[in-house]
Amino acid sequence: MERGLVVERVAQLIRVYLFDKDVYVRGIPRGKVLKKTRIHAGDYVRGKMVDPGTFAIEEVEERKNVLIRPPIANVDRVICVMTIQKPEFDNHLLDNLLVVYDHVGCEPVILFNKVDLLDEEGLKELKKWTGIYAEAGYDVVHVSARTGEGLEKVKDLVKGEICILAGPSGVGKSSILKQLTGEELRVGEVSEKTERGRHTTTGVKLLPFGEGSFIGDTPGFSKVDALQFVRKRDVRNYYREFLRYECRYPDCMHLSEPGCEVREALKRGEISCERYKSYLKTIKEYIPDLKELCDGNET
Ligand SMILES: Nc1nc2c(ncn2[C@@H]2O[C@H](COP(=O)(O)OP(=O)(O)O)[C@@H](O)[C@H]2O)c(=O)[nH]1
Ligand SMILES: [Mg+2]
Ligand SMILES: [Zn+2]
Structure with a gap:
């Protein structure tokens, strides 16, 4: 079977780019794909040419997102x-x-x-x-x-x-x-x-x-409330510089917990105050000693 990428999907019309041949052809879902899978742009598909210009899609590869x-x-x-x-x-x-x-x-x-x-x-x-x-x-x-x-x-x-x-x-x-x-x-x-x-x-x-x-051809969003997509306690995992530090408590949210290494790193200027402030805003939290923490960490 040949491998392709769905580059366009408008209603029933599907266009597929074939990697080996470096051409664009019409894609027609077949068999179990036709019955079970809604095809999206970005889908990696496998199948074969059934006539010049038409590619029968027999498999859709597992999506990463x-x-x-x-x-x-x-x-x-x-x-x-x-x-x-x-x-x-x-x-x-x-x-x-x-x-x-x-x-x-x-x-x-x-x-x-x-x-x-x-x-x-x-x-x-x-x-x-x-x-x-x-x-x-x-x-x-x-x-x-x-x-x-x-x-x-x-x-x-x-x-x-x-x-x-x-x-x-x-x-x-x-x-x-x-x-x-x-x-x-x-x-x-x-x-x-x-x-x-x-x-x-x-x-x-x-x-x-x-x-x-x-x-x-999408610009994505311009206003985002991360908490609509990510659980509050998981946000810390996506401020990636925080992951370099191991706090006393594995579930530390880096707010006012004892033994918080992220706060120590902030004090030493290893983590940007702008980023930390933004983190607090993302999770809608406030800490009373922010000013002291950020003293001497003005970028
Ligand atoms: N000086 C300058 N102007 C730019 C540049 N890129 C875009 N623009 C202008 O900024 C305005 C908005 O650009 P546009 O591409 O429509 O932005 P979009 O809303 O993000 O799609 C237009 O007037 C562009 O001509 C750039 O690199 N330099
Ligand atoms: Mg635009
Ligand atoms: Zn911490």
């Missing part, structure tokens, strides 16, 4: 698009995106776009936040969709993967998609509208770019 609204399976990477200026950087939004996407098994990449328009102050901010996220353990890239700077680095990072773009409105997601794939995002169709809960009947499309990478 399925993102909803719009449905895309097997998303390896989420490119979290942010800007330092225009619009102003919202670190808490980024932290919530990182928690939620990590939880569903998509490795996040942080992309700061519009670096071409940063003034001296902006460049300082860029450096500060890049340091904070790189130290926390994320890949961070600097891009200008306008000049093309940094886009090759993005392509390198996501080689052979299925990606989506996430981030607030106006940061340049459509512009980046256009630069990566040469195609226009159908503005307003799947993008910002779905975030307000409106459903669209249009299909989902994965666009090829770089070396065997595909990108979903």
Whole structure:
């Protein structure tokens, strides 16, 4: 059998990319797939050609995840698009995106776009936040969709993967998609509208770019309450720098528990106060001695 990737699904129309032949063909579900499985864009499928241009799908490989609204399976990477200026950087939004996407098994990449328009102050901010996220353990890239700077680095990072773009409105997601794939995002169709809960009947499309990478034409969400997706006591697992420390109690939430090594690391300046404050906000908790803890840890 041959292996393919479902790149588009609009109602009954399924398009499949065949890896070996490097061609796009129509996919027709057969047998148990037809009866049992709803096929999504991002599904890895197996089957065979039944006539030139038609591929009979006989198996759908097990999915590692399925993102909803719009449905895309097997998303390896989420490119979290942010800007330092225009619009102003919202670190808490980024932290919530990182928690939620990590939880569903998509490795996040942080992309700061519009670096071409940063003034001296902006460049300082860029450096500060890049340091904070790189130290926390994320890949961070600097891009200008306008000049093309940094886009090759993005392509390198996501080689052979299925990606989506996430981030607030106006940061340049459509512009980046256009630069990566040469195609226009159908503005307003799947993008910002779905975030307000409106459903669209249009299909989902994965666009090829770089070396065997595909990108979903969805920008993901721009406002996120991580607690709608992740249990409060699990959030600490997705602030990945916390995982380097072993607290006295294995279920330590790093609030005011005795023997909390995360708090000790914070005092020593090994964990960023901005990230810790954001963590408290994510889990909607407050601690009275935050100011003392963060003293001398002003980044
Ligand atoms: N200076 C500059 N402007 C950009 C860049 N990327 C996007 N823009 C502009 O920012 C605005 C919003 O971009 P768009 O791609 O629609 O953002 P989206 O809402 O995230 O899809 C548009 O006017 C773009 O031309 C960039 O790298 N540099
Ligand atoms: Mg857009
Ligand atoms: Zn702790």
